[in-house]
Each structure stands twice: as structure tokens, then as C-alpha cells.
Amino acid sequence: MSDDSTQRFNRRTFLKATGAAGAAVAASGVTAATPGREPGPKKDEILVGVSAGRGDVEAQVSQHVPGNAEVVHSSKTLRYAAVKFPSKAPEHAKQNFIEAITKKDGIKYAEKNATHQAFATPNDPRFSDQYAPQQVESPAAWDEVSGYGDSGVTIAVVDTGAQYDHPDLEENYKSDPGKDFVDDDSDPRPPSPSDEKHGTHVSGCAAGVVNDSTGVAGQGNSSLINGRALGPNGGSTSDIADAIRWATDQGADIINMSLGGGGYSQTMKNAVQYAVNNGALPICAAGNDGSSSVSYPAGYSECMAISAVDSNEQLASFSQYGSKVDLCAPGVDVLSTVPTDSYAKFSGTSMATPVTSGVAGLTLAKHSSLGPSDLRSHLKATAKDIGLSSDKQGAGQVNALNAVTTQPGSGGGGDDGGSGDSTTSTASGTLSDSYDYDDYSYAWEYSSPSQVVVELSGPSGADFDLYVNTGTTSAATPSSYDYGSYTTDSQESITIDNPDTSTEMQIDVDSYSGSGDYTLTITEKK
Structure with a gap:
């Protein structure tokens, strides 16, 4: 027997470095505004607001402008002036100017001349028939991510087979689309498409191709693979566990499991832990029997458990809930892809789960360094509180815009934000x-x-x-x-x-x- 006396760890606290502000800016003379300004982004400009009653806007601002900057525009009506810095000016110089000038009498504010764009509206013809992407703010997030997502991020769908050559999925399914653990072959296509629509629908909820002039849009353009572990009559623990292990070994970042009902299984527990230990985050459906506890595999601590809400952001009548719920997402009448080359509306926590997985993929497109634990924390920290109790919404409804625009570790949005x-x-x-x-x-x-x-x-x-x-x-x-x-x-x-x-x-x-x-x-x- 080794020493079993109680021990106390020596803690090592990692402190974040904090930058100090530089020296105050120097003053400069009056510069005339530049006529004929070009439209478009103006990232090198600072807008300065001048209090009413303080006389000429331009004159008030110009006396505080450093020598390497100039006033290039002003509005007498809105009472602001635009101060342009050289394109090579460091960001801290602009920040120093903002801090210095806002301390001057009569200056109401100073702020960056931020770039605004119209929210991306994809050309998918049935996008207007969808509500799930809009409800979790994926369209706004697309403006922040090149290509509506990143094909380098992989979402594995462990489910029934999927029609991976569906016109609205083929571009996002990998050239080696998956593996069939039910029939033990290399083709995850469902042999009975009319009886196995689920995996195709789930695939489209997560990553139906965005902006391809076809059908619907998923949450982002992540890559997809399918591990067929369920047939028309369900699937075994071993097939599902093997599919999880396979998906992990294929480099999946996210493993979507819109399945459950088998109760606690150590084999499954080991499989989801293998996934987490090797860089994949399992995201799982809470279940559809309306009870006050989630089903497995959602119930394992390694997995994110997802409940379903409707278009009014109310808990779906069928959705299971409870203390283990991590997030909620739209899961009622969700329009997505189905075999063969078609579309349909399905309801279930099975739909809420891939909506969340798709947002997770979009998040990794922006914050690629996040591992499973940090991705999980970040999705919860940036969730939107929709007013439900925590056992129904978890940390809140998954929110794509918050997830991609919030720096990981800075908190914001949900119950589990923290300081980082x-x-x-x-x-x-x-x-x-x-x-x-x-x-x-x-x-x-x-x-x-x-x-x-x-x-x-x-x-x-x-x-x-x-x-x-x-x-x-x-x-x-x-x-x-x-x-x-x-x-x-x-x-x-x-x-x-x-x-x-x-x-x-x-x-x-x-x-x-x-x-x-x-x-x-x-x-x-x-």
C-alpha cells in the first residue's frame, strides 16, 4: 500500500499579463476636412462627438489631434468629426487618443469607425422557410466567418445512414463519407431510404450546404462524415460505441448523437470518454419522452445534453429536461434534408442537437484552438438566456453570433461564463x-x-x-x-x-x- 494520507496540492496560478497604456498624444493644429470621401470600411478612423454649445465641431476636435493624424470629415448636424490615423499606426496609438480626448471638456465620446455589413442572406431558396438558423443567429455569425464555415472542421453524425450525395449535402460530405457499422461495410448510405430518413435530416440541420442556391442552409459549412450505427429498428450499444471510436479516430471535432434510450452503459461511457480524451466533443439529444431527466448518452458527464425549444423559445412538450441539460436549441418543425433529394420538417431533440453541433462547428471555424472542454465551456458561456429555468434551457439557447464574436475565456451570454x-x-x-x-x-x-x-x-x-x-x-x-x-x-x-x-x-x-x-x-x- 502506498502512502494514503491526505495530501494537498501545491497550486500554480497562471496570471494574465495586462498591457499598460502608452504616453499621451501630442496636440496638433487645425486640418481641413477632406472632400469626396470614398464609401466603404474606414478602419483607421476614430469618430469624436462634440457636445452641443461647444462651437465648431472640427475646431474643437482638431486642437487635440496628434501630428500623425488629421480630421478628414465632420458633421455639424450630428456633431462628430472623423480623425484618420496612418494605416501603419499601431492600435495602441488610436486607443491612447480615444482615452485622452474623452477626458477633454466638451468631448462626449470617441470610438472606432467600425465596419458594418448587411447580415448574410444565403441564396438557398428555402432559407426563408427555416427558423432554426435565424433563431440561433447563424446568419449574423456567417458575416464573421469566411466561407460560411470551415471544411477543416469535421462533424461526425452517428445515426442512421445518410444520403451523403443529396444535392444539399454532397459538397459538405467528405469524399470518404463514412462507415456502416450495422451492415459492416464502408458505405453509410441507408439501404431503405424511406425507413431511414433520420441521419440525412440530422446532417442537414448541422451542415446543409450554405449559399449553394439549393434547398436549405445548415448552421455552417463544416465537413460531415456518417457512422451508420442505427437501422430501421434502432442500433446496438456496441455498434454505436464502435462508431464513436471510429469517428474520433477519423479526426472528428464534434460527434453528433441524436439517439438514446438504452440506459447507462459502461461501454458507451468508455466510448464517449475516448472521444473527449482524443479531441472530440460529443453532443447528444436529451430525449423525447418529456420526463424530468435526460437519457443516455446525453447523461454522461463527457457529453453535452441538448433540450428542444420551439419557434417561440418555449420548451417543446416532448423534450426531456433536468439538471444535466447543458443547452437548448430549436427542435420543433425543423426543415432539413431527407432522402431522396428532398426536404421535410421533423421535430425532436434529435433536431436541436445537430443545430447545436453545427453552431459548434461554426465556432471552431473562428476559434480553432478550442479543445472539447473549452469548446463546451465557450458554447455555454455564450448561450442566450431565453427565460426558461436552468433545468429546461441549461446555460441558455446556443447562439452562433455570440460564440464566434466572443473571445474564448472572456465570458458573456450564459450562466457559465467566468472571467477566463x-x-x-x-x-x-x-x-x-x-x-x-x-x-x-x-x-x-x-x-x-x-x-x-x-x-x-x-x-x-x-x-x-x-x-x-x-x-x-x-x-x-x-x-x-x-x-x-x-x-x-x-x-x-x-x-x-x-x-x-x-x-x-x-x-x-x-x-x-x-x-x-x-x-x-x-x-x-x-
């Missing part, structure tokens, strides 16, 4: 054989962290497991724990949103089999 600060602590140890274990007690750095991630990295030839208790002083054990991660290897991870910090966190590292060294890492996020 984090602290990481590590401990290491050795387990000598089966049933050996180490117990730890972890003292919280933050009073109310938005999330804590506990990770175990052990030897490749052993099977170490991880167990956690919160809100109690009782040690976690394999038979008594709040959160557990016990895959078939020694790479374990537990993510807890809004953890209970009323007591120190209790952690157990347990050897199911084998021996060797391990490292335990805890990351708190504010």
Missing part, C-alpha cells in the same frame, strides 16, 4: 499493484469556479481509475463516489461544471490492475 482565469495544480505518485490507491483532498483556489477538470495520466500497461466526491469530507472510493472515470486504460478525465465548493474535493486514484507512476492534474476555471 484558471489555476492548475498537479500531484504525482506510484501505485504498486491491483487495489492499491492514493487519496487526495484538494483545497479550492476559487470560491465559485465555473468548471473543474480532473485528469489522470498513468502507465500504458496498467488500468488506473479516478473517483471524485464534492460537498463532503468522505473519501471517494470505487464503491462510493459522485463522479467516476474508469475506462480500460489509465487515461481518465472528469469535468464538473459549477462544482460544490462547500468542502474540499476528495479524489481517489485507484489501480484496477497493474502498477506504475501517474500524474494527477486539476484545472479550475473561474
